[in-house]
Amino acid sequence: MSPLNDRADGAGHAAIAGADLSGTAGAVADLDRLILLGLSAHLHRHSRLGRSAAGLPAGPGQDPAHEADTIAGDLGAAPRHRWIAGHWLGALHEAGLVGRDAAGRFHDLHAPRRAELVTARTRMEAARLALGYPAELAELMLRSLRLLPSLLSDEVGVQALLYPDGEPATAEAVYRGNLISRYLNAAAAEVIRDLAGRSTRPLRILELGAGIGATTADLLPALAGRPVEFYLFTDLSPFFLDTARRRFDAGFLRYALLDIAHDLPRRPDELDLIVAATMAHNAPHVGRLLGRAAALLAPGGRVLLIETVREHPQSLTSMPFALSTHDGPPRRLDGRAGTTRTYLSREEWLSALEGGGLRVEVDLPRPADPLTALSQRLFVATR
Amino acid sequence: MKELAEIWSELLGLPPGEIPHDVGFLRLGGDSVLAVRMSALVRKRLGVALALSDVRVETTLDDLAELVRRHTSGGAPATRALPLTVTPRPDPHAEFPLLPLQQGYFVGQQDGWELSYDSAHYYLDYALTGVDGDEAADALADAVGRLATHQPTLRARVTPDGRQHVLPADAPGAVPQVRVYDLREAGPAEIATALRDVRQEMSTSGPDPTRGPGIDVRLTLLPGDEGRLHLGLSLLIFDGWSSSVLSRDLLAFVADWNAALPPLDIHFGDYVTSLADLPATEAWQADRDWWWSRLDTLPGPPALPLAADPQEVRPVTMGNREHRWRAESWAALRRQCTDRGVTPSTAMLTAFGVVLARWAGHRRMLLNSLQLNRLPIHPEVQRVVGAFAATMLLPLDLAAEATFAELAATVQATSGEHAAHNLITGVEVGREVARRRGSWRPVGPVVFQSVLGVDAAMGGGPPEEAGPLGRVVASDYFHQLRTPQVAIEVRCFELGPEMVAVFSLVEELFDTDQVTAAFAEFVALVDALADGSGWDRLPGLPEETEPGPASGLRLGLLPEPAVRHREGPPADDMEQAVADVFEELLEVPVLDRAADFFGLGGDSLLAVRAVVRLAKEAGVSVPVREFLSDSTVAGVAAVVRSRLGDQR
Numbered sequence A: 001m002s003p004l005n006d007r008a009d010g011a012g013h014a015a016i017a018g019a020d021l022s023g024t025a026g027a028v029a030d031l032d033r034l035i036l037l038g039l040s041a042h043l044h045r046h047s048r049l050g051r052s053a054a055g056l057p058a059g060p061g062q063d064p065a066h067e068a069d070t071i072a073g074d075l076g077a078a079p080r081h082r083w084i085a086g087h088w089l090g091a092l093h094e095a096g097l098v099g100r101d102a103a104g105r106f107h108d109l110h111a112p113r114r115a116e117l118v119t120a121r122t123r124m125e126a127a128r129l130a131l132g133y134p135a136e137l138a139e140l141m142l143r144s145l146r147l148l149p150s151l152l153s154d155e156v157g158v159q160a161l162l163y164p165d166g167e168p169a170t171a172e173a174v175y176r177g178n179l180i181s182r183y184l185n186a187a188a189a190e191v192i193r194d195l196a197g198r199s200t201r202p203l204r205i206l207e208l209g210a211g212i213g214a215t216t217a218d219l220l221p222a223l224a225g226r227p228v229e230f231y232l233f234t235d236l237s238p239f240f241l242d243t244a245r246r247r248f249d250a251g252f253l254r255y256a257l258l259d260i261a262h263d264l265p266r267r268p269d270e271l272d273l274i275v276a277a278t279m280a281h282n283a284p285h286v287g288r289l290l291g292r293a294a295a296l297l298a299p300g301g302r303v304l305l306i307e308t309v310r311e312h313p314q315s316l317t318s319m320p321f322a323l324s325t326h327d328g329p330p331r332r333l334d335g336r337a338g339t340t341r342t343y344l345s346r347e348e349w350l351s352a353l354e355g356g357g358l359r360v361e362v363d364l365p366r367p368a369d370p371l372t373a374l375s376q377r378l379f380v381a382t383r
Numbered sequence B: 001m002k003e004l005a006e007i008w009s010e011l012l013g014l015p016p017g018e019i020p021h022d023v024g025f026l027r028l029g030g031d032s033v034l035a036v037r038m039s040a041l042v043r044k045r046l047g048v049a050l051a052l053s054d055v056r057v058e059t060t061l062d063d064l065a066e067l068v069r070r071h072t073s074g075g076a077p078a079t080r081a082l083p084l085t086v087t088p089r090p091d092p093h094a095e096f097p098l099l100p101l102q103q104g105y106f107v108g109q110q111d112g113w114e115l116s117y118d119s120a121h122y123y124l125d126y127a128l129t130g131v132d133g134d135e136a137a138d139a140l141a142d143a144v145g146r147l148a149t150h151q152p153t154l155r156a157r158v159t160p161d162g163r164q165h166v167l168p169a170d171a172p173g174a175v176p177q178v179r180v181y182d183l184r185e186a187g188p189a190e191i192a193t194a195l196r197d198v199r200q201e202m203s204t205s206g207p208d209p210t211r212g213p214g215i216d217v218r219l220t221l222l223p224g225d226e227g228r229l230h231l232g233l234s235l236l237i238f239d240g241w242s243s244s245v246l247s248r249d250l251l252a253f254v255a256d257w258n259a260a261l262p263p264l265d266i267h268f269g270d271y272v273t274s275l276a277d278l279p280a281t282e283a284w285q286a287d288r289d290w291w292w293s294r295l296d297t298l299p300g301p302p303a304l305p306l307a308a309d310p311q312e313v314r315p316v317t318m319g320n321r322e323h324r325w326r327a328e329s330w331a332a333l334r335r336q337c338t339d340r341g342v343t344p345s346t347a348m349l350t351a352f353g354v355v356l357a358r359w360a361g362h363r364r365m366l367l368n369s370l371q372l373n374r375l376p377i378h379p380e381v382q383r384v385v386g387a388f389a390a391t392m393l394l395p396l397d398l399a400a401e402a403t404f405a406e407l408a409a410t411v412q413a414t415s416g417e418h419a420a421h422n423l424i425t426g427v428e429v430g431r432e433v434a435r436r437r438g439s440w441r442p443v444g445p446v447v448f449q450s451v452l453g454v455d456a457a458m459g460g461g462p463p464e465e466a467g468p469l470g471r472v473v474a475s476d477y478f479h480q481l482r483t484p485q486v487a488i489e490v491r492c493f494e495l496g497p498e499m500v501a502v503f504s505l506v507e508e509l510f511d512t513d514q515v516t517a518a519f520a521e522f523v524a525l526v527d528a529l530a531d532g533s534g535w536d537r538l539p540g541l542p543e544e545t546e547p548g549p550a551s552g553l554r555l556g557l558l559p560e561p562a563v564r565h566r567e568g569p570p571a572d573d574m575e576q577a578v579a580d581v582f583e584e585l586l587e588v589p590v591l592d593r594a595a596d597f598f599g600l601g602g603d604s605l606l607a608v609r610a611v612v613r614l615a616k617e618a619g620v621s622v623p624v625r626e627f628l629s630d631s632t633v634a635g636v637a638a639v640v641r642s643r644l645g646d647q648r
């Protein structure tokens, strides 16, 4: 990898210096465990899984197998959210918590005991502390489980979960300041510093799906005192643009609504940097998105992605609801087509970047880094 | 409507006047995130908490106005506006004072006063069916732990000198531990013995918040998926309303490992702290003037014939006489009350008064009524647990020639008038009465307590389904109360669809036959009210207004030990040391060795503090009882001297 990769990694680790990373993988597993057990408990209570044909609690091996869609019906899922039941059962199966027969039907759902749930809750607390998450994360996870019936039935939108009171504070607390975000954002800021140092003209920057601006907030300081022509902050909802206007005061910031599922605008072009933090997976076809993005770049311009490379159960009770379209699962036209996968693997992200005619310069954290357990990565590729 | 339009205008960037009332939020440019913010603004500005699912993107301004209207109608009862605000204290673990009734209970635990016990507490157990024996214990322990987070008062402690504080959640022993008796394999005899033992233990030694949690939770698992939940609650920490709130909260946490209750911003300590500003308010001063102006004409308690002087008895538990009115009778009684324009509580109070008057032989008497007394100074006050309750002294003057209905109407008016001056509580009034009369006997040893209607106020009865604890069989219960400074009290409460009334009394004080007769009379009278026949009758009250000359021991007419010391400056170093302690605590000059601690402005809580101080200064512990028997400078010095002599 490039010297930039080393410098960015160094900057990232400097930002979390002193943190004990040895328990990272265990902590990630503990967060996941809580959601998996919480989901099992929910399915036990609200679906026919784990019951005999007569509806009574069934012992192991005694309950009939069911289609995921039947379970979706039991859960009262709105049509557009029905796919989520199958998505969950797949994850539970992977974790060994539910059986799947040859026909793809599910049976033998694990019935969590109270002591198990209590332990999982306690360990989740310790885990979120170890990973540098605030109490809001714990609350968010527990609240998501509590809200499942109304999220599934679409009586409550996932926004009410992610942005309690319509304020970004909870999301901000959760998405900034934790170990992996600090590492990734500091590494990303280093990339920006490098870019600004080498540029011969004021920078032109576009951020996609900038949301509550948790990444933006860490990038802007790297631009302080540098010539910037514009930093165009975009997202789907005016809510985010409003919040950002109130929050940031750099004179070069511009704001616009932009939906990447449609098309990227042709202008502004000749961009020096396109930032997409935990949002590019929303594109129906990631390769095409990156190709279009590459076309907007000036020569030597860069795409900076912060992305997830594996869906952790931890987010199963929140993210899928944000992905459902008007009438069903998210539209996927790339390698994910025909599955309910949300993210690309690391290799897929790399080849999607390369397929767009970009040269990958940063791919972090390094393979042996304990932070890889968090499955969030920084990719930077240059045209 | 104007406020709603303004909120929409802010969120949508449209002038308020241009927002059509019949177009959905989405079509006007809103989206689901903005909708969440909208309901937050509605809550902040209009104080209306809409459900998450109430507000959708299709909602129009008209829909929203209708929703808000629905949430605000029903209207809270008109209450006196008090210029007090409750805010969370910066340090939630800081000490705060005891409220007056808490002081009474605290002092009552010091074995100094008449009719005291080592713990003032309420014990209750009730039956459970359909218990999941393998899960119940874990679920209960989990629930208690979470409850101690939700309601920090579960971690409250009282200090030896009568103040209180809440332990941090991670302090050792802060979270109450659950005890489980697994009798699932036991036979009937073993079960009977075990139940008797646990009841005996929990009735006679309640949780003591000076040493541990104010709550004791135990579970007995029985064969056939049955069980019993045992609760001991210190009256120093929890009032009657709290025990309902606690049961509800606890069962909700038991039922669901992930249940969340609406969060509480304030707790009991915040409430008590804000009351410090009360005496500066005009309302408080007006109430004090109102009470002080009638102190000298307050009657004494009903002069019930006594079998023993309260000073001489050392009760361990109180005896109970209990009667249940079946759902139909209770419903009939409520209907009768509505027709007569009195509340069921008033009817019960009047019936109690009638029985007491006939028993005591006179018609004018002072009762002590236990009031929930949560001042409406914060919207969460009703959902918080704590010892909010207060007593209210209530003089009854029953007319000789009035029907029961007429008596009840008068009682209702009197009681309403007194309750309207509730900023000064019965404990404070009682102290002033005692000071003026120079007597330290309890002023209101006959107590009336009714929580009829609480279930409705809480929005229905307690939950019956409790997850791994199965179903609560509310009608199968056992309970026991110990309240200090009470000779006899009646308690009225609802149990599901039924009504219960209990006489709780210090058996040692009364002739058993008289108690039995009085209770039978009470039950018969309430029956007659339920069937309608009792209202227009003359209840047969005695001729005399006031008690006649005492023949034998009678409540309120007991001899006062007279103590006399020669007046003058403290006679020696010991008397000077005692005078110094008095001065320091009472903040008045103490120049006379015959001056009495209470006459100088002391109260029972300060007396406990004086005893604590004397122990420190003089190195002897003076029993509260001896301090009280002669609380002059010379008298206390004499006790200290004799104790010191004993030590040598």
Ligand SMILES: C[S@@+](CC[C@H](N)C(=O)[O-])C[C@H]1O[C@@H](n2cnc3c(N)ncnc32)[C@H](O)[C@@H]1O
Pocket (backbone or CB within 6 Å): A175, A208, A209, A210, A211, A212, A213, A214, A215, A216, A235, A236, A237, A240, A258, A259, A260, A261, A262, A276, A277, A278, A279, A282, A283
């Ligand atoms: C997980 S959040 C990340 C927010 C922000 N980049 C950060 O790092 O804090 C994903 C964001 O992508 C946005 N988003 C989702 N789908 C999108 C689309 N099709 N076009 C543009 N933005 C989209 C969402 O509105 C949300 O703000």
